[in-house]
Amino acid sequence: MKAKVDSEIKEHLRGRFAEFIKSKRMRQTPERFAILDKVFEQRVHFDIDELYRDIESEYRVCRATVYNTVELLCECNILRKHYLNENQAAYELSDDRHLHLICLNCGKVREVRDEGFNECFEKMKFRQFKASFISTNIYGLCSSCTRKMKKE
Ligand SMILES: [Zn+2]
Ligand SMILES: [Zn+2]
Structure with missing residues (x-):
């Protein structure tokens, strides 16, 4: 792609x-x-x-x-x-804000967009720090790895 x-x-x-x-x-x-x-x-x-x-x-x-x-x-x-x-x-x-879902088994990365999360980030304030962007990785198992593991 x-x-x-x-x-x-x-x-x-x-x-x-x-x-x-x-x-x-x-x-x-x-x-x-x-x-x-x-x-x-x-x-x-x-x-x-x-x-x-x-x-x-x-x-x-x-x-x-x-x-x-x-x-x-x-x-x-x-x-x-x-x-x-x-x-x-x-x-x-860097044109858009999204989360990365990363499979611990096969390493596949999927992007997801979550409005609620974006709003939450916009409201966050940090002392003596100006945030420019957020990089969020969520680790777990993708659906095909989950299926494979069930079969084994
Ligand atoms: Zn996987
Ligand atoms: Zn990405």
Whole structure:
């Protein structure tokens, strides 16, 4: 499954990234934008290796550039970094708020949206801390693993 990102959002995010790079006084290299384009084509969650493999087939970029660019995209809030499985970082576009249901047996990650939870988060206030986003992982067993375990 590919993340659906329409061209209007892409343009908007490209512009935001360009501004951000400029504000950091870094060069706007074509590689950085090629990486951003590839980010739009990824599955909902992806890791650096998946992204690198995908880019490598078309562009000559080094892994460090991919890594740095992804970090920059996190810094300017286009991407979010999550730890979903075995401490491996997974990234996704930060355009919406959802919970991750993670199967302890097969590692499958499902996203769920819960309005009540979102409202609750918006009301939360923390002393001397300004929250920017929340990453919530709920661990358990997916339905197919539950079925398999019943059969065994
Ligand atoms: Zn499972
Ligand atoms: Zn997610």
